[in-house]
Amino acid sequence: MAWYVYMLECADDTLYTGVTTDMKRRLSEHNGTPPGKGAKYT
Incomplete structure (x- = not known):
């Protein structure tokens, strides 16, 4: 399984x-x- 750092x-x-195994989904x-349900971060 490949991991991606982006x-x-x-x-x-x-x-x-971040890191993910599925760039399209992430x-x-x-x-x-x-719309309006984007990721939250601090």
């Missing part, structure tokens, strides 16, 4: 770093599917 630029210009979760 960095995403958020709407507020911060960077979010990007969907981060962006909010359905």
Whole structure:
């Protein structure tokens, strides 16, 4: 099983770093599917 380390630029210009085994699913979760249900981070 492959693992991916990724960095995403958020709407507020911060960077979010994470790891996943499923980039398509994780990007969907981060962006909010359905709309308004995006990932939360601190």
